[in-house]
Amino acid sequence: MSSIRDSIKATLKKAGLFGVALEAVTAWRRLLYNARRGFGRVDRALVRGYLAAPGPKKLHLGCGPREIGGWLNADLTPATDTILRLDASRPFCFADDSFDYVFSEHMIEHIDYGSGAVMLAECFRILKPGGRIRISTPDLAKILALYEDDSEFSSTYMRWYSANLLWPPPPYPDAVFMVNRFLRDWGHQFVYDRSALSVSMRNAGFVRIAACELQQSDDPVFRGLEREERMPAGYLRYETFTLEAEKPATKTPV
Numbered sequence: 001m002s003s004i005r006d007s008i009k010a011t012l013k014k015a016g017l018f019g020v021a022l023e024a025v026t027a028w029r030r031l032l033y034n035a036r037r038g039f040g041r042v043d044r045a046l047v048r049g050y051l052a053a054p055g056p057k058k059l060h061l062g063c064g065p066r067e068i069g070g071w072l073n074a075d076l077t078p079a080t081d082t083i084l085r086l087d088a089s090r091p092f093c094f095a096d097d098s099f100d101y102v103f104s105e106h107m108i109e110h111i112d113y114g115s116g117a118v119m120l121a122e123c124f125r126i127l128k129p130g131g132r133i134r135i136s137t138p139d140l141a142k143i144l145a146l147y148e149d150d151s152e153f154s155s156t157y158m159r160w161y162s163a164n165l166l167w168p169p170p171p172y173p174d175a176v177f178m179v180n181r182f183l184r185d186w187g188h189q190f191v192y193d194r195s196a197l198s199v200s201m202r203n204a205g206f207v208r209i210a211a212c213e214l215q216q217s218d219d220p221v222f223r224g225l226e227r228e229e230r231m232p233a234g235y236l237r238y239e240t241f242t243l244e245a246e247k248p249a250t251k252t253p254v
Contacts, residue, residue, distance in 0.1 A: 062107025089115035206245035
């Protein structure tokens, strides 16, 4: 089957039609996907039902296949019909001041810097006054620090990554491969450090920006949310930083 597929690709490329064919297939898949979800009907029902239910309103951005109970789980490519389809780089489908909380883990690095600014501005818009946001994302400073870190932990960390997450596997575990792959693989578009994300959040209007430990927060709603079990103990904690911030409770006078 793969040889037939490769032969078709080669023929289309030779005829200069591969790009056209790829666009056609992509458009057809998008049509089928939208039809399966009722051309937005599933998503509209999810939003109506969630916002009409009692309790604080909590948006989980970029949830992947993981749904957190009590949250409106959203992703660009929903794994199930109980997950909202939401493109975080475009205006959100919610009214102003709709949510009390927004949480996102290892998602903002998958969109470029400008789109990240759009995402944060939209999060600010949909949060109620006094609402809070929590962003956990890979720390570029930690990845670059592997060049200077000769500890047993960093060596084990790079060996595990090389054997399990880097494809094709590098010829040997080393920081040079980690840095290059972190900036290019898994759909990463812009990897932040604390300063860059703090500035972006401040530019969006957020205040009281504060660093938090993984799984920890002074707000119980934000405790224990990160999916630390997807890696060996300590690995997600090593490569991740977390910032929380707040939408001002009152508008600043003009």
